[in-house]
Structure formats: structure tokens, C-alpha cells
Amino acid sequence: xxxxxxxxxxxxxxxxxxxxxxxxxxxxxxxxxxxxxxxxxxxxxxxxxxxxxxxxxxxxxxxxxxxxxxxxxxxxxxxxxxxxxxxxxxxxxxxxxxxxxxxxxxxxxxxxxxxxxxxxxxxxxxxxxxxxxxxxxxxxxxxxxxxxxxxxxxxxxxxxxxxxxxxxxxxxxxxxxxxxxxxxxxxxxxxxxxxxxxxxxxxxxxxxxxxxxxxxxxxxxxxxxxxxxxxxxxxxxxxxxxxxxxxxxxxxxxxxxxxxxxxxxxxxxxxxxxxxxxxxxxxxxxxxxxxxxxxxxxxxxxxxxxxxxxxxxxxxxxxxxxxxxxxxxxxxxxxxxxxxxxxxxxxxxxxxxxxxxxxxxxxxxxxxxxxxxxxxxxxxxxxxxxxxxxxxxxxxxxxxxxxxxxxxxxxxxxxxxxxxxxxxxxxxxxxxxxxxxxxxxxxxxxxxxxxxxxxxxxxxxxxxxxxxxxxxxxxxxxxxxxxxxxxxxxxxxxxxxxxxxxxxxxxxxxxxxxxxxxxxxxxxxxxxxxxxxxx
Numbered sequence: 384x385x386x387x388x389x390x391x392x393x394x395x396x397x398x399x400x401x402x403x404x405x406x407x408x409x410x411x412x413x414x415x416x417x418x419x420x421x422x423x424x425x426x427x428x429x430x431x432x433x434x435x436x437x438x439x440x441x442x443x444x445x446x447x448x449x450x451x452x453x454x455x456x457x458x459x460x461x462x463x464x465x466x467x468x469x470x471x472x473x474x475x476x477x478x479x480x481x482x483x484x485x486x487x488x489x490x491x492x493x494x495x496x497x498x499x500x501x502x503x504x505x506x507x508x509x510x511x512x513x514x515x516x517x518x519x520x521x522x523x524x525x526x527x528x529x530x531x532x533x534x535x536x537x538x539x540x541x542x543x544x545x546x547x548x549x550x551x552x553x554x555x556x557x558x559x560x561x562x563x564x565x566x567x568x569x570x571x572x573x574x575x576x577x578x579x580x581x582x583x584x585x586x587x588x589x590x591x592x593x594x595x596x597x598x599x600x601x602x603x604x605x606x607x608x609x610x611x612x613x614x615x616x617x618x619x620x621x622x623x624x625x626x627x628x629x630x631x632x633x634x635x636x637x638x639x640x641x642x643x644x645x646x647x648x649x650x651x652x653x654x655x656x657x658x659x660x661x662x663x664x665x666x667x668x669x670x671x672x673x674x675x676x677x678x679x680x681x682x683x684x685x686x687x688x689x690x691x692x693x694x695x696x697x698x699x700x701x702x703x704x705x706x707x708x709x710x711x712x713x714x715x716x717x718x719x720x721x722x723x724x725x726x727x728x729x730x731x732x733x734x735x736x737x738x739x740x741x742x743x744x745x746x747x748x749x750x751x752x753x754x755x756x757x758x759x760x761x762x763x764x765x766x767x768x769x770x771x772x773x774x775x776x777x778x779x780x781x782x783x784x785x786x787x788x789x790x791x792x793x794x795x796x797x798x799x800x801x802x803x804x805x806x807x808x809x810x811x812x813x814x815x816x817x818x819x820x821x822x823x824x825x826x827x828x829x830x831x832x833x834x835x836x837x838x839x840x841x842x843x844x845x846x847x848x849x850x851x852x853x854x855x856x857x858x859x860x861x862x863x864x865x866x867x868x869x870x871x872x873x874x875x876x877x878x879x880x881x882x883x884x885x886x887x888x889x890x891x892x893x894x895x896x897x898x899x900x901x902x903x904x905x906x907x908x909x910x911x912x913x914x915x916x917x918x
Contacts, residue, residue, distance in 0.1 A: 412470045419460060422459060426456055462904070462907040465911070466903065523727050524727055600669075607666070611662065614658050621654075763788075823835075831906045832844045832846055840866045843860045845859060845860040846905055848912070857874040857879070858874050859873070860872075884908075887904045887908070
């Protein structure tokens, strides 16, 4: 397709250039016709002028001059007529060629429209395939959801799902209208039940508090009884000591027995009185604590606050239970979604198992192999350089083998690149030589000149009617220098060919600066000579 477009563009450019050339030829033809008409009028006037001198009997010199001018004008007229005929033939050929070019242009437009339509169709097909894939994924997703319904409801399409949703919504609205309106009696009973529950909780809390107080009192009573027992034991022990002391005093101290005994008894009585006072104080404190518990109203308020806290905690527990139920429901939905996604994944894996056909030596694979090989060599080189830096102690420098291999690979790549470029240049030169040969042949067959391109912008032209073999092997080429704007005869200024075309050079080149007219005049003059020789 690209080659066809390139050929069509080249043909279009050639048609445009030929149309421009045809227009210039038509302009030149009109100019030649005008000049021919002028020359005919001059010939008529010259013929009349010839008759007048004859009548007037002028000299022979004037008659010779007029005859020579008449012959020149006749030859020039004939050359113009021949050139006119040739231009008409070329004009017809160019018109036919222009028609064929117009047909090719129409075919190119038709092919371009077909290519554009094909591109549009490809784009539409790709879009439709993408939409089909998206719809297929959506179908698999809702099919997985509908087939795995835990309630056993089988829905075959999203339309059925929408109908079921609308039906459920209607049922929900009906139930809300039926049971959603609050009853005042039910609200009062619920409030009484809540109040009774609060009172029951308060009583239970007070009962628990009294049990704890009773437990503490029993513990305190047990402690006091133990202290009482200890005090009695201590009194018994002291009495025993007193008896022992009395016995010792009777044995050891005969004189001071009564005084020491009395002091000892007083001391023991004092200790006993202190113990009694302490027991009375503890008993009084216990009684005061009981009185304070029964008389303190803040105790009940604290109990009420505690009951309120219990109610709040109960409400929070209920809220957490609701959240737990919601999370369980969300977990079920998430598990269903996970199963659906797993099925979609399995379906996508099943549909994506396809083989992609490609050429074994395609550019992408070749580039990938080259990249992996370069990466492997660079890694080995890096490893070798690191080993060299870590292990080399002397001043001698060595190149790792991986570096050498990478350099060789670079050289091979450069050689391949140079070979490809040389091959491309050779192909371009070959194509250029073919196109240049075709161009030279076209110019030779159309204009009658052999064109040779020389260095420094020079062009050598040789007429097919002025060959070198007609002039004794002398070169009849004309070299035009575009940079300097000069023209040079290859055979020299004194050759036979130079002498023959001296008048045309003076008339067309030096005076009028018209190189195309000069070359056309040479062609016409050479053609006239050739036809005369054949006749």
C-alpha cells in the first residue's frame, strides 16, 4: 500500500511537471505562430519591395541582398513550421499523457478513499471488539453473582435482577406502611419496661453493695473476735506469769515481795485497761460506720449513677451487636464477591490462552536478543571490573575478557551497520543510475539532446542532429556552467560546428539570452540538414 501511494505521488508530480511543460510549450507555440505570421507579412512586403525595385530598375546589389534575406526568411519560416508541427505532435502526446495521468489520479483518489474506508472499518472493528470484551466481562461478573445466590433465587439476567429489586422495594414500602407507624401504648409499655429494668438493676446493685458491706462487717467481726481471743489469752498468760512471779518472789525475795507485786499488778491492770479502751474505740468506730452507711444519701446517688452507666453500657453492647451483625453480612457479601472475582479470573485465564503467531526473525525479537546479549556482556564486564578493583594490588592494568567481548560485539554491530548502509547506498546508487538513464533517454527522445551531468554543477548537451562523426570526430558538445553562468563549446571556437552555429549564438544567446530557443534552433537546423541529405 505504501509503495502504491509512493508511485501515485511520483506519477502525480510527473503529471504536474509535464502539465507545466505543456503550458510552456503552448506559450512557445503561440509565440512561434505570431513570429511566423510576422515573417509571412515580411515576406509579402519583401516580395512587393522586390517588384518595386525591378520596376524602378535599381541596382543588382539591392536585389541580391533582398534575395538573400528572402532565402533566410524562407528557411527560418520552414524551420518554424517544422518546429510548429513537432510541437503540435508533442502537444497531442502530452494531452494524451495528461488524460492518462488524470485517470491515474482518479484511480489514486478512489484507492485513497477505499484505504480510508478500510482504516475506518478497522478502527470500528477494534472499538467493537473492545466493547464486546467489556460487555463479556460485565456479563461474567453479574452471571457469577446471580448463579451463586445463597437464598437459592435463580436470576438469569440483569433485567430479572432489576425486577426482583423493584418487587423487594415495593414489599419493603408496604411493610413500612403497615408496621412502621409507632403505637403510643406500645411506646408507654416499652418505657415502663425500661424503667422497671432500670429499677431492677438498681436494686440488684444495692443488693450487691449490701452483700459486700455484710461481707466486710463479718470480716471485721471475725478480726475483733480474734483480737478478743488474743487479749484473753494474753490475760491468762499474764496471770500465769503473775503466779510464777509470785512463786519466785516468795522464794527469792522475802522482804520486798508485796511492793514489787503490787507494782506489777498495777502495770498489768494498766495494760488491760488500754486493751479495753482500744476494743471500745474499735466497736464505736464500727457503729459509727454503720450509722454513716444508713444515713448517707450520696450512697444511693452513686448507685443511681452506676445504674445509668450500666444502662449506657448495655446500649453500647446492643450497638456493638448490631455492628457485629452488619460486619458479618458485609463479610458474606465480600466472600460472594471474592468467589465471583475468582470465577472471572478463571474465565479470563481460559479465554486468554491463545497463541500469537509471529515471524521467527522479526525485528522485535532480534532487538530483544541483542539487548539481552548486551546486558549479559555488560554485567560480566561490571563483575570482572569489580573483581579487578578489589583484587588487583599492583600498578599493572589488565583489561577483563568481558570488556574485550563487549568491544568485539560493538565492532560487529558497527560492521553490520556499515554493511547495511553500504548496501543501502549501493541500492540508492543503482536506483539513481537507472532513473538518471531513464531521464537521459527521455530527454534524448523528447528534446533530441544527450545530457551528461558533470561535477561542479556543469551539464554537457550533445544534439542528436550534430553528432561528432558528422564533423570528422570533433566533439560537438556544449558545456553549460550553472554556477558561473557560462557556455563553452567542447570542439573549440574555430571548429566547423562553432562556425555553423555562430549566428544562432549571437542571435539567441548574446542578444536575447534565451538558451532554450538556442537549443531548439540548433535542433531545427540539424533536422533540416538531415532531411535535405535524405532528399
